[in-house]
Each structure stands twice: as C-alpha cells, then as structure tokens.
Amino acid sequence: MSLPSSMGLAGPPLSRWRSSTGSWLPALALSLVMLLVWEAVVRFFQVSAFIIPAPTAIAVALMREWASLADAATVTAREILVGFLASAAVGVALALLIVRFGWLGRALYPLVVLFQNVPKVALAPIFILWFGYGLAPKIGLIVVIAFFPVTLSMLAGLESVDPSLLALMRSVGTGATDILFKIRVPHSLPNLMAGLKIAATFSVIGAIVGEFAGASAGLGYVIQFASTQLDTPLVFAGLVIVSILGVGFYYVVEMLERLAVPWAPKFNTG
Amino acid sequence: MHLRAIRSVDEMPARSGAATDLIRAEAVGVALGAAQSRQEILQDISLSVPEGAFVCLIGPSGCGKSTLLKVLAGLISPTSGRVSIAGLEPAEAARRRMVGLVFQDATLLPWKNALDNAALLLGVADKTMSRSALRDRAQQMLTLVGLGEVGHRRPDELSGGMRQRVSIARALALDPAVLLMDEPFGALDAITREVMSRSLLEIWQRTRKTIVLVTHSIDEAIYLSSQVHVLGIAPGRIVQTLDVALPYPRDEAVMERPEFIQLERRLRAALRSSHRPGETP
Numbered sequence: 001m002s003l004p005s006s007m008g009l010a011g012p013p014l015s016r017w018r019s020s021t022g023s024w025l026p027a028l029a030l031s032l033v034m035l036l037v038w039e040a041v042v043r044f045f046q047v048s049a050f051i052i053p054a055p056t057a058i059a060v061a062l063m064r065e066w067a068s069l070a071d072a073a074t075v076t077a078r079e080i081l082v083g084f085l086a087s088a089a090v091g092v093a094l095a096l097l098i099v100r101f102g103w104l105g106r107a108l109y110p111l112v113v114l115f116q117n118v119p120k121v122a123l124a125p126i127f128i129l130w131f132g133y134g135l136a137p138k139i140g141l142i143v144v145i146a147f148f149p150v151t152l153s154m155l156a157g158l159e160s161v162d163p164s165l166l167a168l169m170r171s172v173g174t175g176a177t178d179i180l181f182k183i184r185v186p187h188s189l190p191n192l193m194a195g196l197k198i199a200a201t202f203s204v205i206g207a208i209v210g211e212f213a214g215a216s217a218g219l220g221y222v223i224q225f226a227s228t229q230l231d232t233p234l235v236f237a238g239l240v241i242v243s244i245l246g247v248g249f250y251y252v253v254e255m256l257e258r259l260a261v262p263w264a265p266k267f268n269t270g
Numbered sequence: 271m272h273l274r275a276i277r278s279v280d281e282m283p284a285r286s287g288a289a290t291d292l293i294r295a296e297a298v299g300v301a302l303g304a305a306q307s308r309q310e311i312l313q314d315i316s317l318s319v320p321e322g323a324f325v326c327l328i329g330p331s332g333c334g335k336s337t338l339l340k341v342l343a344g345l346i347s348p349t350s351g352r353v354s355i356a357g358l359e360p361a362e363a364a365r366r367r368m369v370g371l372v373f374q375d376a377t378l379l380p381w382k383n384a385l386d387n388a389a390l391l392l393g394v395a396d397k398t399m400s401r402s403a404l405r406d407r408a409q410q411m412l413t414l415v416g417l418g419e420v421g422h423r424r425p426d427e428l429s430g431g432m433r434q435r436v437s438i439a440r441a442l443a444l445d446p447a448v449l450l451m452d453e454p455f456g457a458l459d460a461i462t463r464e465v466m467s468r469s470l471l472e473i474w475q476r477t478r479k480t481i482v483l484v485t486h487s488i489d490e491a492i493y494l495s496s497q498v499h500v501l502g503i504a505p506g507r508i509v510q511t512l513d514v515a516l517p518y519p520r521d522e523a524v525m526e527r528p529e530f531i532q533l534e535r536r537l538r539a540a541l542r543s544s545h546r547p548g549e550t551p
Contacts, residue, residue, distance in 0.1 A: 162375065164373045164375070164377055165377040167340075168373075168377070168391065169391070169394060171343065171344060171345060171361070171364040171365070172364060172365065172367060172395040173365045173394075173395060174395075178394060182394070183379065186381050187381075189381075261381070263380045263424055263425075264380075
C-alpha cells in the first residue's frame with residue numbers, strides 16, 4: 001500500500017500554517033486590521049455607502065434586517081443541504097457504476113467529462129423553466145455543479161488500490177462485487193471526503209446562482225433584491241451570512257471526514 | 271550449462287517419480303506484446319521445487335524473476351510450457367488456497383487492524399468460517415510471525431518490518447502448501463532485513479512450507495535457501511542452479527563459514543555472467 005511512511009509523524013509543509021496549535025488568532029487579528037483599514041478608507045474618502053459601505057454600515061444593515069436575513073438563510077441552508085446530499089448520492093452512484101461495470105464506465109465517463117464543460121450557470125434559466133421557482137431547480141443546479149468533484153475524487157480512490165493486492169484477492173476467488181465493497185470503497189473514502197469538501201463549497205455557489213436566476217426567498221434573492229434597491233449595505237450583509245453558512249457547512253463535512261476516515265493521512269486544517 | 275534439456279510432456283517422469291516435487295515448471299516462456307513488437311520476458315524456464323524446500327530466485331533487475339513468481343502464483347499464464355503445483359494449474363492451486371503470496375509492499379488495508387488484515391484473505395477465501403474461528407486463526411498466525419501482542423494496531427501504527435510480518439501472517443493464514451515471496455524484504459533497512467530473514471527461517475522450520483523467494487541479495491539467497499536459481503537477462507532464463515549444502519538451522523554465524531563465502535563467490539560470478547555479454551550493468 002503506497003501510504004506515506006511518514007504518516008502520523010511529520011505533516012505536509014502546509015501544516016505549518018494550518019496546525020491546530022497555531023489556532024485562529026493570527027487570522028482573527030488580520031481580519032480585524034483589514035476591517036479597520038476598510039472603515040478608515042471609506043470614512044476618510046467619504047465613499048458613498050451604495051458603492052462601498054463601511055463595515056459599521058454593514059453591521060447596521062445586518063441588525064436592521066436580521067429577521068428577514070435569518071429567514072432567507074434558513075431557505076438557502078435547506079437548499080444547500082438537500083442539494084449537497086443529492087450531489088453526493090449522484091456522484092457516488094456514478095463512480096460506483098463506472099468502476100463496477102467496465103462497458104458502462106467507457107460509455108459514461110466521456111459524457112460526464114463533456115457535461116462538466118457545459119457552463120452550468122447557463123442552465124439556471126432552463127431549470128427555472130422546467131421546475132418553477134421552488135426548491136427543485138436549486139437542487140438540480142447544485143447537483144449539476146457539485147456531483148463532478150465527488151465522482152472524480154471517488155473514482156481516483158476506487159482505482160488507486162494496489163494492483164498486487166487486487167491480484168491476490170482475485171487469486172483466492174474473490175468476486176468483483178466483494179472487491180468493490182470490501183476493498184475499493186473503503187479505500188476510496190479519504191478521496192471521497194476530499195471530493196465532498198469541494199462539493200460542499202460548490203453547493204453554496206449553486207444555491208446562490210439558483211436563487212439569482214429566479215426565487216422568491218433565500219439569501220441570493222435578498223442580495224439581488226437589495227442591489228436593485230441600491231441597498232449595498234444589505235447586499236454585503238447577505239454576503240456575510242452566505243460566507244458564514246458556507247464556512248460552517250464546510251467544517252461540518254470536515255468533521256464527518258475525521259469520524260469516517262481516522263486512518264487517512266491528515267491534510268486537514270486543525 | 272545454462273540450458274537444461276527440454277523435455278516434452280510425454281517424456282516427463284511418471285507421476286510417482288514427481289511426487290516429491292511440489293512445483294514443476296517445464297520449458298516456461300512468457301512473451302508480451304503483439305507479433306511485431308513481441309518481447310520475450312522469460313524463455314525456456316524449467317525448474318522443480320521439492321516439497322518443503324526453500325528456493326531462491328536471484329538475478330539482475332529486469333530478468334523477469336518477479337514475472338516467473340507471478341507465473342508460479344497463477345497471476346500470469348505462460349505463453350509456452352507448463353507449470354504445475356501439486357499437479358494442478360497454478361490458478362486452480364491458488365483458488366484452493368495452496369498458494370500464499372507476499373510482495374515487496376505489505377499491501378495491507380489501512381483501515382483494518384493487524385488482526386483483521388491477517389484474516390483478510392482467509393475470510394474471503396473461506397466464507398463458511400465463523401468470525402471467531404477466523405480471528406483465532408489470524409491471531410495464531412500473528413503470534414507465529416512474532417506479532418501476537420499488536421493485533422489491535424492499524425498499519426500506520428506499525429513499522430515497515432512489522433507490516434511485512436502481518437503480510438506474511440495473512441499469507442500463512444490460508445495454510446498454503448507454497449509460500450511465494452517477491453523481494454519481501456526489499457523495502458526494509460539492512461538490520462531489519464537480517465532480523466526478518468532469521469524470522470523467516472524460523473517460520474519455515476516451524477511450518478515446513480515450501481518457499482520460493484525472489485531476491486537480488488546474494489547473502490540473503492545463500493543464507494535462506496537450499497537451492498538458488500540464477501536468472502539471466504533478456505530474455506530471462508536460468509543460467510545456473512546452485513545447491514546450498516549448509517545445514518539448517520542457520521543463523522547469522524553461517525555467513526562466516528568458508529562454504530558460505532565460497533558459494534557467495536560462485537553466485538557473484540554467475541550473476542556477473544548473467545548480464546548480456548559486453549554490457550556494463
């Protein structure tokens with residue numbers, strides 16, 4: 001098994017900046033400094049709030065519109081969650097089908113890659129046309145954006161089992177289905193989790209794009225509505241909530257990763 | 271002479287005469303590629319391994335010694351000639367759990383502990399076995415290879431030598447007639463290699479398995495085996511067969527004996543001649 005022998009000892013070079021002991025203090029300090037500079041620049045040059053609102057103006061908008069922002073966040077979070085789960089299911093199913101059935105894989109894989117090159121954002125109006133303004137078109141859009149990293153990363157994991165081990169398993173009469181579920185699938189979990197983390201961030205993008213294309217609720221809808229009202233502080237307030245949602249979602253997936261694959265090499269933020 | 275007489279199948283000795291030979295290879299050839307770019311990997315390999323013997327295959331890189339081992343294991347079908355293990359096709363022998371395989375990499379499953387890794391092959395090969403019987407058997411094998419206490423550890427919590435021991439336990443759990451090992455200690459450091467070689471001799475003497483081991487270490491080959499086949503390159507063929515008449519049990523002290531040094535010299539000379547004439551290795 002070609003696992004790095006240094007596993008559990010020295011981490012990759014990146015961990016110098018990501019180690020758990022380093023904590024979030026430097027990041028917090030840098031953010032504060034940037035916010036202060038931002039505030040100072042806006043005040044000093046008297047930039048109009050509808051071009052670049054100061055952080056304090058954004059905070060005011062956040063508090064003023066808190067109730068509607070929270071409602072919108074609930075709608076968007078539901079889209080992200082359902083869309084992410086659907087993407088994961090579609091992505092995993094495709095990877096399993098491609099690996100298990102060679103002929104199907106040869107048929108499917110080029111189509112999957114081809115489809116990946118379609119600009120997915122352009123599909124949003126079509127999905128609205130087909131599925132209306134509710135949850136369905138957002139889920140559809142998230143799935144077409146986010147299934148691909150799941151499929152691709154899981155495929156990489158499924159295919160990277162040591163060929164000698166596979167030969168060994170087959171030589172004692174292990175069938176393809178047994179090899180798939182006892183060896184390939186567990187082996188692919190670290191890759192799958194990496195793919196799911198990408199899918200988590202893509203799901204947020206998908207939800208917002210879906211809401212831009214046509215929605216009557218959600219953070220994307222609030223952002224778009226606020227920008228037509230030239231209420232830029234509210235646009236930024238919406239962005240803040242979207243970011244918090246995205247980061248929170250990402251870390252939930254990362255926690256799942258740690259539970260699911262404790263044996264995997266750690267490249268995590270700590 | 272480097273070519274043994276090619277015997278056709280009907281000239282083969284009667285079965286009774288071959289009874290003590292567990293492995294027989296008759297004029298085995300392996301070629302890869304289509305007619306035009308056909309490349310001979312192995313040519314006219316004939317050898318027999320008596321039951322309970324410890325045989326080493328040694329040769330320069332690219333001589334096809336690993337390919338030969340895969341042929342014996344039934345993972346590759348020879349293009350010509352025939353191989354039998356206890357009278358069976360190698361692939362059939364493997365299906366009947368008569369062949370244990372150990373590679374240079376331990377190829378353990380990183381999510382399973384040492385015990386479950388040792389039980390892996392037996393578990394898929396014999397579905398009738400109860401889980402507790404399977405675990406008992408795996409535990410016995412771990413104890414045999416000196417890892418009785420660390421069954422609960424995952425591969426990433428084991429040293430390279432320990433991982434390779436688990437891999438040997440996994441092969442032995444099948445209770446195979448033959449243990450085929452492809453440079454099993456090739457990835458280990460010198461000291462670990464020595465310790466592992468000695469352990470392997472002990473395991474061999476306790477279990478009386480027939481072992482065929484591929485190596486490129488002259489010392490390892492003489493220290494371990496009762497017979498060494500030297501393979502030459504392009505195409506791979508047996509250029510010389512040396513019998514190692516040193517008594518077992520052996521330990522590292524055997525390396526100081528004049529017979530050992532004599533054999534070492536002969537083996538080195540054979541290896542040197544195994545390269546293509548005029549080619550600098």
